[in-house]
Amino acid sequence: MNVPEHLVVLTGAGMSAESGIATFRGAGGLWEGHRVEDVATPGAWERNPELVTRFYNERRRAVWEAQPNPGHRQLATWQDRMHVQIITQNVDDLHERAGSCHVLHLHGELSKARSCGPEAAVYPLDNWEMKTSDRCPVGYPLRPHIVWFGEAVPKMTEAFPLVKQADCVLVIGTSLQVYPAAQLAFEAAPGVPLHVIDPAADVLNVPHATAWACSASEGLAQLNARWFG
Secondary structure (H helix, E strand, C coil), X not given: CCCCCEEEEEECHHHHHCCCCCCCCCHHHEECCEEHHHHCCHHHHHHCHHHHHHHHHHHHHHHHHCCCCHXXXXXXXXXXXXXXXXXXXXXXXXXXXXXXCCEEECCEEEEEEEEXXXXXXXXXXXXXXXXXXXXXCCCCEEEEEECXXXXXXXXXXXXXXXXXXXCEEEEECCCCCCCCHHHHHHCCCCCCCEEEECCCHHHCCCCCEEEECCCHHHHHHHHHHHHHC
């Protein structure tokens, strides 16, 4: 198997599950016991900013206590051998903490806050706790820097050309059910190898893909052995 030169990696919740980060939806379509409509939409923020803030504080604290897993670290080590561009649906910073340098977050970042003002300026957070009283330097409320359901995904315009430049695409830990992000898996140039690493890879029915029905770290270890012996 030829070793790629320009690898694009699309990661979803399964990438971070081995680090103890809960996948987006559990039983009954709930997220950590909450209806998505109550914690992850603009309307939820307008109705109950206290609940939304508390919910993301809990998620942020869990991420800050977590550590990158072997899959995160494997991707980082490949940077010495090829260009590795990660495009992630995840809002944690585990790719960066593992050492990956080129990470595009489609759905925002828990480690940042965004002004509700017209400039929508983004600010890094120095701890896990936000308060509803937090304000940006010009006085507008700060909200989690998360792309909620019903909002546009502005980073998609950056993601499409990155995928089209790839000579190999990996899809890791995502069911390919959340659009528009899932569309990226089908945007590679004709003939570019596509690998899907997920416990359910065999049933995702991605055309022309090589399925690796296993966890993220297992699949990446197997690919590493195949590429580099």
